[in-house]
Amino acid sequence: MKNRNRWGRIWLLAVTVLAGFALAPALAVAQEFQKVSGPLREELPATPFVAAAYGFIWIALLAYVVLLARGVGRVRKDMAELSAKISEQADRGGPRP
Amino acid sequence: MRSLGIGFVAAATAAAVGFLMVPALILGAPLEPVMGFVQKIFYFHVPCATMLFLSTFVCAGGSIAFLFKGSEAGDRVAASAGELAVLFGLCTLVTGPLWGRKAWGVWWQWDARLTSALLLELIMIAYLLARRYGGPAGRKLSAALALFAAIDVPLVYKSVDIWRTVHPQTTVVPSLDPRMRPAFWSAFGLILLVWSVLLIVRLRLEGARAELASLRLDAEDMLETGQ
Numbered sequence: 374m375k376n377r378n379r380w381g382r383i384w385l386l387a388v389t390v391l392a393g394f395a396l397a398p399a400l401a402v403a404q405e406f407q408k409v410s411g412p413l414r415e416e417l418p419a420t421p422f423v424a425a426a427y428g429f430i431w432i433a434l435l436a437y438v439v440l441l442a443r444g445v446g447r448v449r450k451d452m453a454e455l456s457a458k459i460s461e462q463a464d465r466g467g468p469r470p
Numbered sequence: 471m472r473s474l475g476i477g478f479v480a481a482a483t484a485a486a487v488g489f490l491m492v493p494a495l496i497l498g499a500p501l502e503p504v505m506g507f508v509q510k511i512f513y514f515h516v517p518c519a520t521m522l523f524l525s526t527f528v529c530a531g532g533s534i535a536f537l538f539k540g541s542e543a544g545d546r547v548a549a550s551a552g553e554l555a556v557l558f559g560l561c562t563l564v565t566g567p568l569w570g571r572k573a574w575g576v577w578w579q580w581d582a583r584l585t586s587a588l589l590l591e592l593i594m595i596a597y598l599l600a601r602r603y604g605g606p607a608g609r610k611l612s613a614a615l616a617l618f619a620a621i622d623v624p625l626v627y628k629s630v631d632i633w634r635t636v637h638p639q640t641t642v643v644p645s646l647d648p649r650m651r652p653a654f655w656s657a658f659g660l661i662l663l664v665w666s667v668l669l670i671v672r673l674r675l676e677g678a679r680a681e682l683a684s685l686r687l688d689a690e691d692m693l694e695t696g697q
Contacts, residue, residue, distance in 0.1 A: 417572055419507035419510075419572055420507065422508050422511065422568045422569065422571065422572045423507060423508060423511055423568075425568055426511045426514070426564070426565040426568045426569065427493065429561065429565065429568075430514055430518065430565065431489065433557060433564075434557070434561075434664060437553075437557050437668065438668075441668070441671050441672060441675060444675050444679075445671075445675055445678070448682055451682055452678075452682060452685075455682070455685060455689055458689065459689055459692070462692070
């Protein structure tokens with residue numbers, strides 16, 4: 374009975390070791406790089422980069438035009454205020470420029 | 471402010487139409503075999519960089535006139551061109567990394583071309599800051615900075631030939647495929663037109679501000695003597 378148990382354990386150990394050897398290459402294969410089949414796929418699509426670059430230039434120029442328009446508006450407003458002030462003074466009888 | 475005239479309106483309309491038409495030409499140009507579609511950024515990245523150089527030279531020219539002859543008109547030209555240098559420099563420094571991320575795999579490389587271009591942009595930003603916040607000596611200080619910026623321009627341009635960099639060399643444009651040239655030169659013409667229109671408007675604005683300041687002084691004198 375004792376001998377039977379001993380042989381049983383030896384068989385179990387042998388089967389485990391053989392199974393380990395048999396499965397080892399399969400595990401190694403799973404960690405290898407995959408070979409590409411067919412045309413190479415691009416990781417990063419180019420279209421968003423091109424669209425972002427063109428869009429940025431558009432937005433930057435447009436923003437600058439808006440800033441210029443605001444500057445022109447401010448100068449016109451200041452000119453009008455100054456004219457009104459001068460006219461008011463002239464109406465009061467002050468010297469004309 | 472005086473009216474900008476029919477020539478200006480025509481140029482501004484042509485620029486707006488160009489922004490819609492030139493992309494069609496760029497899309498129709500052949501693909502570059504190594505970089506593929508992302509190389510299309512080249513068609514407006516290079517003109518923007520050229521406008522950065524041109525604006526810096528114009529700014530330096532105006533600054534020289536102001537520093538050595540006391541020319542107020544030169545100072546106004548320098549101020550207008552300085553702003554455009556920062557604007558087109560920003561466009562160059564944003565479109566470049568977008569191209570580089572796809573072509574090189576990184577957004578930025580501390581190589582000679584990119585670093586010297588960033589330095590130029592920083593000098594031009596310093597020019598505007600010195601002008602705005604530099605107090606009474608601000609205009610002279612900023613004019614001196616513009617001269618440093620102009621010295622940096624040839625360094626930026628030749629850096630790709632002098633040092634080994636990841637950036638394409640200066641031979642790219644002269645050796646451009648003939649089928650790519652119409653798209654490139656139309657994009658270049660468009661950006662040059664936009665630059666000219668913006669410079670004219672900015673100069674008129676600077677002139678109107680100077681006129682307003684002078685009128686304000688006259689009016690103050692008049693009001694004081696009138697009371």
